[in-house]
Amino acid sequence: MSSPIHDGVTAGDDAVHCFRRGLPARLGGMREPHEGSLLTDLMDIGPAPTMGRELVVIVVNIAIIGGVFAIIGSNPVSWILVAALAVYAGIRFTIGLRSWNREEAQR
Secondary structure (H helix, E strand, O other), rough: OEEEEOOOHHHHHHHHHHHOOOOOHHHOOOOOOOOOOOOHHHHOOOOOOHHHHHHHHHHHHHHHHHHHHHHHHHHHHHHHHHHHHHHHHHHHHHHHHHHHHHHHHHO
């Protein structure tokens, strides 16, 4: 016999419920602005829910890279890493820009 979980889903259906509502929603779109924090925005592969939060993530990443350069110093491997992170940040921002513009158009 399965016991009910607080959202009305029984324990046997929990895995199916999580997959149907959780994973595809995370993969298919961005979080709502009230979800998460700076830490989750920094660690997330996709863009932050709002442009302002994504800009903060970029500034924090620049500060972290500056700290790494201060500790390690400048060498070719460091510059390759910086270039890769810059491309990644640009792609994240571009993907987010499309979503943020779409959300603005719906308002």
